[in-house]
Structures are given as C-alpha cells and as structure tokens.
Amino acid sequence: MRLSQLVGPRTSKVVELPDPAPAADQVLVEVLACGVCTSDLSAWQDHDSGSPPTRLGHEIAGRIAAVGSDATRWSVGDLVTGLGGEGFASRAVMDAHTVLPIPVGIEPAHALGEPVAVLEEALSRSPITAGSRVAVVGLGFMGLGLVQLAKRHAPGLLVGVDPDPARRGRALSLGADATYGLDDLPADFDVVLEATGVTPGLTTAGSLVRSFGTLNVIGYHHSGDAKMDMNLWYKAVTVVNGFCPDRTRTIAAMATALDLIAQRRFSYAPLVTHRYRLDQVDEAFAAMEAAGPGFVKAVVGA
Known part of the structure; x- marks a missing residue:
C-alpha cells in the first residue's frame, strides 16, 4: 500500500508499506476518497522534522478489501464510510462498528461520513x-x-x-x-x-x-x-x-446524515471544490490554508 505521512513542517512523503491485516472486529478499506480537515491543519503546519512521522486523514470513504473474522455484517466490495484514521493512504484499517454503507448511486467523495456526522450531531442539540x-x-x-x-x-x-x-x-x-x-x-x-x-x-x-x-x-x-x-x-x-466525544452519538448522526444524502436533501457536490492525488497532500493543505474564493473542501484520492 501507499501512504502519505508528515515528515516536516508542510512536508509530506508517500511511502510504500505492506498492506495491513484487519483484526477480528475490523475491515480493511481501499481508500477512494479522504477529506482534508481543518483540525489537521496545525499538525501539517508545525510538524517537527525531528519527530516521528505523523499520519493524517480521518474523513474516509472507500471499498472494503478484507474483513476480520467477527466483521460478519460486511463483505468484500462493500462501499463504506465512517470513523477512522491514517486515511491519506491507498488502504486503511477501520473499526467494523464505526463504518456505514455509502448510499447507492452516490460517489464516495460525496459521501464522507465523518464531517457531515459532526455537523448533524451538533445540530441535533x-x-x-x-x-x-x-x-x-x-x-x-x-x-x-x-x-x-x-x-x-x-x-x-x-x-x-x-x-x-x-x-x-x-x-x-x-x-x-x-x-x-x-x-x-x-x-x-x-x-x-x-x-x-x-x-x-x-x-x-x-x-x-x-x-x-x-x-x-x-x-x-x-x-x-x-x-x-x-x-x-x-x-x-x-x-x-458543538463538539461530540462520543462515537456512538456520532455514528447515529452519521446514519441520519447519510440518509439525507441518499434522499438528495444534503449534497457534497457544491462543497467538494478541489481534488488531489495522494502525492499532492501538501497542495491540498496549502489550498485549504489559503482559502481562496473558489475553495470550500479538498478531497484526496489514492
């Protein structure tokens, strides 16, 4: 697999690693899209080149490539989104209990579950x-x-x-x-x-x-x-x-939000304005930092 990691301030490097194996309650996801989040901006700006590399990206949508022995509700090939990490990669391991199916007919970049779940959960209060x-x-x-x-x-x-x-x-x-x-x-x-x-x-x-x-x-x-x-x-x-530290509440809000996406009552289409390859993570963060008049949301694809 290929993975982008921070090695210095504003500097990322793509490395080749063995594919991770999912644990019993995990799924291995082929990452098709990963959103670039403002909460990661300071880490990208300030990473100490003397520290170990940092792996970012938590707004993941992709296709299941392998399932753990206890992740019986999922099958290889399912399109999912959910809560995860190290998503600026070609593959990522995710908890089988914190992923949900992408609505039929919606492209993965327009079904990023985590960010819209955060908004919906806050709005519910x-x-x-x-x-x-x-x-x-x-x-x-x-x-x-x-x-x-x-x-x-x-x-x-x-x-x-x-x-x-x-x-x-x-x-x-x-x-x-x-x-x-x-x-x-x-x-x-x-x-x-x-x-x-x-x-x-x-x-x-x-x-x-x-x-x-x-x-x-x-x-x-x-x-x-x-x-x-x-x-x-x-x-x-x-x-x-508006912050929610509880994963159960966030997943419940994600289910509501994905249903709204399925019904075309919420759309990422006017929000995802910039797309980048995995080797362009630094360009994606720079565009978010500049926040020009044409920018709303950047998404990285493997």
Missing part, C-alpha cells in the same frame, strides 16, 4: 423548530453544510454571515434566505450556529443571539483561549459545545 430565526456565522465548509442541514427544519429565517461575498453567494444557492458581511447585521436570533473557529467569529455569533436563545459553538477552537462575551450571561443565553 440546537433547538431549531419551524419558524425559528437561525443564523450561521462562517460560511466555509462547515457553515455551508449547516445551512443545508438547518434548512430541513423549516426555520422562519435562515441567515448566513461571512465577510467573503463568494461564500455568501454559495450560502444563498444552498438555501439561506439572506446573507450579510460584518456590517449592519440583524440580531435577536433564536439559534446561532458558529462555524468560524476563531475568536472574532465567536464574538460576532454571540452578538446575534437573542435573550434566552441558543449559541452553538461548532467551529474548531482547538488551541489557545477563545474569549466568550459575558453579555451572553446577562442575556441568559444557552451556550452549546
């Missing part, structure tokens, strides 16, 4: 009902995904907020009722979904939520200090941590 006023702050991959997922709950108003006009245009095409830059923002939203991962975005999101409303922090604030506006306290706002 947001009290969006018919008629709710909802704002999505940050219209990158996560925000545009949330626009699609939130739309099915029939909000009375669904607004996207982002300084980039190209991103705002995409949000409108995916179902947002209106979009705004950072000026003249409306307020008093019942639910605000923060998807920026940076403190200024969190501040903007907090300013939009009404008294007794809900702010769901879904962006990746995975390092440093993220300051929270204490005016939220005085507005009695419910703040939801």
